Amino acid sequence: MTTAIDIDGVRMRYGATEVLYDVTFGVSAGETVALLGPNGAGKTTTIEILEGFRQRHAGRVEVLGTDPARGGDAWRARVGIVLQSWRDHAKWRVRELLGHLAGYYPRPWPVDRLLTAVGLTEQAGQKIRTLSGGQRRRLDVAIGVVGRPDVLFLDEPTAGFDPVARHEFHDLLAGLETTVLLTTHDLAEAERLADRIVILDRGRVVADGTPAELAKEIVGADEVRWRRGDQRFTRSTPDSTAFVRELFATHGTEVAELEVHRASLEQTYLALVQQAEVAR
Numbered sequence: 001m002t003t004a005i006d007i008d009g010v011r012m013r014y015g016a017t018e019v020l021y022d023v024t025f026g027v028s029a030g031e032t033v034a035l036l037g038p039n040g041a042g043k044t045t046t047i048e049i050l051e052g053f054r055q056r057h058a059g060r061v062e063v064l065g066t067d068p069a070r071g072g073d074a075w076r077a078r079v080g081i082v083l084q085s086w087r088d089h090a091k092w093r094v095r096e097l098l099g100h101l102a103g104y105y106p107r108p109w110p111v112d113r114l115l116t117a118v119g120l121t122e123q124a125g126q127k128i129r130t131l132s133g134g135q136r137r138r139l140d141v142a143i144g145v146v147g148r149p150d151v152l153f154l155d156e157p158t159a160g161f162d163p164v165a166r167h168e169f170h171d172l173l174a175g176l177e178t179t180v181l182l183t184t185h186d187l188a189e190a191e192r193l194a195d196r197i198v199i200l201d202r203g204r205v206v207a208d209g210t211p212a213e214l215a216k217e218i219v220g221a222d223e224v225r226w227r228r229g230d231q232r233f234t235r236s237t238p239d240s241t242a243f244v245r246e247l248f249a250t251h252g253t254e255v256a257e258l259e260v261h262r263a264s265l266e267q268t269y270l271a272l273v274q275q276a277e278v279a280r
């Protein structure tokens with residue numbers, strides 16, 4: 001598979017304070033990866049390096065085959081970025097701003113389709129300063145995708161969204177067919193959207209894999225629940241399939257209300273962060 005984002009051994013410091021020690025991961029074309037980690041772990045700094053807004057001190061970075069530090073206009077047109085709110089454009093109207101920005105790209109989304117996709121059709125004629133916080137964020141997302149980018153960077157895209165807006169945004173992303181790297185503190189969102197999860201902790205990648213792989217590697221056990229007669233049972237097991245096979249071999253049709261639970265991303269994440277604390 002083609003690699004869309006490749007970041008290898010990246011180090012970065014603000015003044016004398018080192019914040020990234022060794023950030024290494026890749027994202028294949030078409031993949032959605034969620035970058036997770038505690039406050040101050042270095043997620044935004046990493047994204048800003050990938051966007052070409054910050055310089056690294058060491059390491060190699062390529063986005064769509066180009067070092068972002070040297071990306072020209074043609075490269076930039078293929079990269080979508082969701083920045084924090086566009087406060088400078090408060091007097092512009094929503095449709096007007098999107099139409100204006102679309103003009104910079106060779107194959108932009110038709111503005112009305114984009115307005116529908118982000119749920120801003122009703123606000124199309126409003127001035128940006130009159131939008132609610134969540135509507136403003138939807139506009140940020142629309143601005144990020146207006147040029148139909150090949151790679152999209154989203155830094156906490158749904159912060160401040162109500163549950164319906166969040167749901168609609170997830171559908172929007174699922175329909176994009178773009179490589180996506182997003183940061184979020186919403187683990188359910190990460191689990192829903194991401195093919196892979198990369199966890200940063202104090203400037204280092206401490207985990208990288210699918211939610212299922214991470215659950216297996218870090219929590220190491222599934223939980224199996226069942227009922228037999230009046231009695232309810234719960235067991236933790238590293239291999240739930242073998243366990244259930246054995247359970248049926250022993251008790252056959254007496255086994256009822258069987259449930260198998262893989263560790264959620266939230267359990268995995270908390271276990272990992274706790275392990276990192278202990279190792280400190």
Ligand SMILES: Nc1ncnc2c1ncn2[C@@H]1O[C@H](COP(=O)(O)OP(=O)(O)OP(=O)(O)O)[C@@H](O)[C@H]1O
Pocket residue numbers: 014019037038039040041042043044045046
């Ligand atoms: N402009 C800056 N100057 C100095 N230090 C900074 C600057 N920006 C970020 N930092 C520091 O770098 C570290 C990493 O910050 P960064 O914003 O990348 O973390 P993050 O993982 O995105 O955190 P959060 O989840 O809180 O958004 C933090 O310790 C932060 O205080």
